[in-house]
Amino acid sequence: MTPPSVNPPLSAEEPAENPQPPKRRPVKVESSWSIMDRIGLGLAWAAGVTLCVIAGAIVIYMAYKGLQYVNWEMITTAPEASLDQSASGGFLDPILGTLLLTVIGILIAIPVGVAVAVWLTEYGRPSGLARAVESGVEIVAGTPSIVLAIFGLLIFQQSFMGLFSFTAEGGAVFGRSFITAGVMMSLVALPMVIGATREALNTIPRHVREASYALGKDKATTIRRVLLPSARSGIATGATLGMGRIAGDTAIVVILLGASMTITPEEGPGGLLRGTGSTLTSYVYNNSPAGEGNAPEKAYAAAFVLLLIVIVLNALVGLIGRRNKPQWN
Amino acid sequence: MELKQDPQSTNGNRVTGEPGKAGGATVPPLRRIVIESETAPIHVSDAVLTPDAFQDPNAGVLIDQEAESVWVEQRMRTEALSIAYGGKVAVNEVSLEVNSGEVLALIGPSGCGKTTLLRSLNRLVELTPAAKRTGRIMLDGESVDDFDVTHLRSRVGMLFQQPNPFPMSIFDNVAYGLRERGSKRPRKKELEPIVVDALERAGLWDEVSNNLSHPALALSGGQQQRLCIARSLAVSPEVLLLDEPCSALDPISTAIIEETIVGLRSEVAIVIVTHNLQQASRVADRVAFMYLGDMVECGAAGQVFGAPAAERTKEYIGGGFG
Amino acid sequence: MEAASLNGVKVSKERDRTDRRVELLLGALASTILLLIAGMVIFVFLKGLPSFTHNGLAWFGSGGNVDDQLMNIFNSPANPDDYVYELRAWPLLYATALITLSAVILSTIFSVLSAIFIVEFAPLSIRRVLEPVVRLLAAVPSVIYGLIGILVIVPWVHHHLISEDRKASVAYVIQLDGTSILVGILILFVMICPIMIAIIVDALRAVPTNWTQGAAALGVNRWRAMWTVSVRAARPAIVAAAVLASARALGEAIMLSMVAGSVGFAPNPLDGFTFFLEPARPLASTIVDNAEGLSVVPFGQTMYAFAAILLVSSAFLSFGGWYTRRRLSKYTLSAR
Numbered sequence: 001m002t003p004p005s006v007n008p009p010l011s012a013e014e015p016a017e018n019p020q021p022p023k024r025r026p027v028k029v030e031s032s033w034s035i036m037d038r039i040g041l042g043l044a045w046a047a048g049v050t051l052c053v054i055a056g057a058i059v060i061y062m063a064y065k066g067l068q069y070v071n072w073e074m075i076t077t078a079p080e081a082s083l084d085q086s087a088s089g090g091f092l093d094p095i096l097g098t099l100l101l102t103v104i105g106i107l108i109a110i111p112v113g114v115a116v117a118v119w120l121t122e123y124g125r126p127s128g129l130a131r132a133v134e135s136g137v138e139i140v141a142g143t144p145s146i147v148l149a150i151f152g153l154l155i156f157q158q159s160f161m162g163l164f165s166f167t168a169e170g171g172a173v174f175g176r177s178f179i180t181a182g183v184m185m186s187l188v189a190l191p192m193v194i195g196a197t198r199e200a201l202n203t204i205p206r207h208v209r210e211a212s213y214a215l216g217k218d219k220a221t222t223i224r225r226v227l228l229p230s231a232r233s234g235i236a237t238g239a240t241l242g243m244g245r246i247a248g249d250t251a252i253v254v255i256l257l258g259a260s261m262t263i264t265p266e267e268g269p270g271g272l273l274r275g276t277g278s279t280l281t282s283y284v285y286n287n288s289p290a291g292e293g294n295a296p297e298k299a300y301a302a303a304f305v306l307l308l309i310v311i312v313l314n315a316l317v318g319l320i321g322r323r324n325k326p327q328w329n
Numbered sequence: 330m331e332l333k334q335d336p337q338s339t340n341g342n343r344v345t346g347e348p349g350k351a352g353g354a355t356v357p358p359l360r361r362i363v364i365e366s367e368t369a370p371i372h373v374s375d376a377v378l379t380p381d382a383f384q385d386p387n388a389g390v391l392i393d394q395e396a397e398s399v400w401v402e403q404r405m406r407t408e409a410l411s412i413a414y415g416g417k418v419a420v421n422e423v424s425l426e427v428n429s430g431e432v433l434a435l436i437g438p439s440g441c442g443k444t445t446l447l448r449s450l451n452r453l454v455e456l457t458p459a460a461k462r463t464g465r466i467m468l469d470g471e472s473v474d475d476f477d478v479t480h481l482r483s484r485v486g487m488l489f490q491q492p493n494p495f496p497m498s499i500f501d502n503v504a505y506g507l508r509e510r511g512s513k514r515p516r517k518k519e520l521e522p523i524v525v526d527a528l529e530r531a532g533l534w535d536e537v538s539n540n541l542s543h544p545a546l547a548l549s550g551g552q553q554q555r556l557c558i559a560r561s562l563a564v565s566p567e568v569l570l571l572d573e574p575c576s577a578l579d580p581i582s583t584a585i586i587e588e589t590i591v592g593l594r595s596e597v598a599i600v601i602v603t604h605n606l607q608q609a610s611r612v613a614d615r616v617a618f619m620y621l622g623d624m625v626e627c628g629a630a631g632q633v634f635g636a637p638a639a640e641r642t643k644e645y646i647g648g649g650f651g
Numbered sequence: 652m653e654a655a656s657l658n659g660v661k662v663s664k665e666r667d668r669t670d671r672r673v674e675l676l677l678g679a680l681a682s683t684i685l686l687l688i689a690g691m692v693i694f695v696f697l698k699g700l701p702s703f704t705h706n707g708l709a710w711f712g713s714g715g716n717v718d719d720q721l722m723n724i725f726n727s728p729a730n731p732d733d734y735v736y737e738l739r740a741w742p743l744l745y746a747t748a749l750i751t752l753s754a755v756i757l758s759t760i761f762s763v764l765s766a767i768f769i770v771e772f773a774p775l776s777i778r779r780v781l782e783p784v785v786r787l788l789a790a791v792p793s794v795i796y797g798l799i800g801i802l803v804i805v806p807w808v809h810h811h812l813i814s815e816d817r818k819a820s821v822a823y824v825i826q827l828d829g830t831s832i833l834v835g836i837l838i839l840f841v842m843i844c845p846i847m848i849a850i851i852v853d854a855l856r857a858v859p860t861n862w863t864q865g866a867a868a869l870g871v872n873r874w875r876a877m878w879t880v881s882v883r884a885a886r887p888a889i890v891a892a893a894v895l896a897s898a899r900a901l902g903e904a905i906m907l908s909m910v911a912g913s914v915g916f917a918p919n920p921l922d923g924f925t926f927f928l929e930p931a932r933p934l935a936s937t938i939v940d941n942a943e944g945l946s947v948v949p950f951g952q953t954m955y956a957f958a959a960i961l962l963v964s965s966a967f968l969s970f971g972g973w974y975t976r977r978r979l980s981k982y983t984l985s986a987r
Binding site for chain 1: 678794939
């Protein structure tokens with residue numbers, strides 16, 4: 001590298017009587033990319049192309065296999081217990097199971113999540129407690145769902161939790177039911193709801209709150225009537241993201257839902273919630289070579305339906321975000 | 330240019346010029362005027378014709394240009410340059426010369442294409458996806474399209490309106506342009522003299538010499554902008570493009586930077602876009618007035634400000650619009 | 652002062668009281684959640700403690716077949732004094748660390764390069780398709796990745812990479828059937844890349860154009876400008892993405908159970924390439940595979956010990972990420 005030419009600055013002693021023409025630099029036509037730069041560029045392109053190939057392969061393969069095997073009958077028929085799994089029954093119950101579990105989970109997560117988020121942003125005193133709550137939520141967000149699952153089992157198998165599931169004759173609480181799985185699923189969705197709600201509330205500028213107080217409204221009314229409605233789209237985004245996570249989770253289902261092929265309610269009040277069943281995720285797992293069923297066709301078909309549900313949920317997130325974004329000037 | 334205090338004069342100080350070195354222990358002349366003698370009236374040199382509005386002795390410092398001679402040579406030239414953004418014409422058939430040894434000021438109201446014209450000189454306008462350019466731009470006789478754009482940009486430097494030092498130390502900022510070109514990364518020892526020199530020429534050395542590894546973002550606005558000047562100077566450009574460099578700064582920083590600009594003009598061709606007519610009259614040797622994409626008038630500063638040929642120029646300078 | 656009501660708007664004292672009540676209520680709810688979470692953590696640790704105390708530090712060491720040991724624990728006699736706890740969990744810890752670290756390191760490199768491609772060099776048409784697809788892939792449930800893995804990748808590996816000779820060479824210790832750490836790392840890598848790419852792309856885009864244009868104006872080429880300015884400014888986000896990905900990788904139970912093998916085996920690097928084809932089972936998968944045995948007391952306690960390790964690892968990850976991000980932000984002041 002030739003050292004750059006530096007023109008000496010004028011000083012007081014040489015009052016520019018013989019001004020020198022500035023030195024010229026030769027025109028460089030060839031490229032200024034060094035070999036390391038070219039390697040870097042090449043790697044970036046390689047990564048990009050690989051990404052396209054992998055993404056395309058997954059999407060195309062799932063679409064191909066799914067469309068090959070899925071049909072209307074499968075979606076609307078309940079699973080049957082039979083020796084030849086690959087020719088019998090559909091997966092209606094797992095679909096219903098997914099829907100039911102998602103609804104239970106999000107119905108718990110939304111009020112709790114919004115309440116905690118409101119407390120964190122609008123109140124948050126004492127600050128030590130607020131920080132502890134934040135850390136707690138982060139811990140839950142980072143906890144593997146398998147750990148949440150066995151913890152759920154631990155709790156709901158205690159005898160005083162018997163009303164949430166089926167109790168065997170020896171007194172052993174089964175601990176596995178829609179409601180127990182639903183409660184743990186709400187923990188999975190909780191950090192998303194809290195995060196999205198906090199973000200939405202923080203975007204609301206201070207003058208909105210101040211205007212409401214100036215009108216004489218107290219804090220609770222302000223939150224209820226002014227802030228939460230504006231945060232609606234943020235809450236909806238968080239809830240939809242949470243639903244996506246619930247729908248896709250397998251570990252909690254496998255451990256806490258009791259693995260019955262069809263939805264089996266218990267006797268007594270709230271039987272459906274206390275009953276067992278399966279979801280699309282556990283159905284896919286069980287029908288793959290890793291589980292018992294060994295019916296890959298149905299696994300593909302169920303996976304395809306699951307993928308569609310997840311795609312729809314994610315598209316919803318985008319739509320909600322774009323349409324209802326409140327504009328604050 | 331050196332500022333001499335006329336002890337006999339009761340009217341004030343006669344200003345003749347010399348680009349003082351901005352470093353060192355003495356406070357440079359311009360700075361002294363602005364900081365220390367705010368109310369002292371300043372005699373305006375007869376050599377520079379000004380419209381009536383500028384004859385107010387307290388309006389500012391005008392720089393006498395007769396006392397020095399500087400080598401003036403054409404560096405860049407545009408020929409019928411037109412730039413359009415998605416159909417809307419921003420610059421319309423502008424032909425302009427940029428010479429080393431002088432400061433060219435582009436003035437005009439907002440949205441008249443000054444910045445677009447400036448950014449086309451170092452082909453930065455290509456970063457905007459919808460921009461289309463026709464016409465020729467020449468650097469030292471070669472069309473700028475003919476050679477590598479990064480090479481062009483290392484010869485034609487640019488300063489932005491908002492100071493934009495990188496989130497690195499002061500030393501790393503100034504050395505950035507030198508380190509990140511070419512395959513061989515120069516060692517710190519090789520870079521030190523260049524960095525120090527650049528900081529001196531930018532008028533920042535005495536303020537940061539004690540700690541060059543200080544984060545650049547911790548500096549004040551004016552210091553950051555001077556750091557950006559040093560950063561541009563370190564790669565030894567032949568042309569320096571300044572896009573309203575002082576609009577975000579306080580008057581003291583502005584004065585220091587204007588002084589630096591005038592001091593640099595003998596080595597580097599300078600083009601400055603400015604909204605501020607007083608600033609243009611302070612630093613410019615030649616002035617080009619643009620209005621809605623057209624180059625209305627271009628000539629020596631004294632002539633454009635004192636006796637503008639076009640009606641529109643007269644209106645703008647007189648404050649009729651803008 | 653009387654708490655009068657003017658036009659339905661409560662006057663100060665009563666307003667304060669309502670505010671106070673709502674605040675206490677919400678605070679109580681938040682505290683309850685916090686207690687539940689803390690309770691969970693403490694509970695898991697307490698339940699897992701006996702396994703640690705009975706084995707001491709040797710719990711983390713190696714010795715014997717971990718699956719046999721688990722079987723023995725499961726078959727412990729019913730008398731609490733005769734519970735069997737002996738466990739040498741090294742194969743499981745080793746598998747967890749190996750699979751997680753490999754996948755995260757590979758994924759970080761690949762994701763940074765891909766993000767650079769998407770932000771700077773990709774043609775517009777490719778970018779418009781690729782970005783939504785990547786975000787979609789981030790939401791795909793892990794069981795679907797596991798399905799493709801076990802139905803497509805594992806058989807392929809079995810057919811093409813595992814010859815009879817190779818099988819024979821390790822037959823005395825382990826069976827090779829295609830489920831392996833290679834497939835596990837590969838699919839885990841595919842699983843965690845999309846979310847990392849999405850985060851890093853957002854971070855690269857958020858770098859102020861002041862800086863990127865400033866670098867361009869100095870005559871620095873696109874790759875150098877991207878690498879030295881944008882990627883450098885995005886370092887905290889890269890660390891955050893890596894931490895997030897690590898947490899997901901650490902906790903991945905179902906997919907790895909399907910494709911990485913269900914044997915508590917520690918792959919041996921001295922086997923050369925065969926090392927990659929040997930199966931393994933990380934902690935999370937071990938818990939899932941053995942979930943039915945939770946009711947047997949010492950077995951359940953062993954499982955909770957595994958869960959405790961996972962919790963501690965996640966916490967360490969979070970803390971390490973937070974600390975690294977703070978160090979990296981030294982030169983960036985909150986000007987934005």
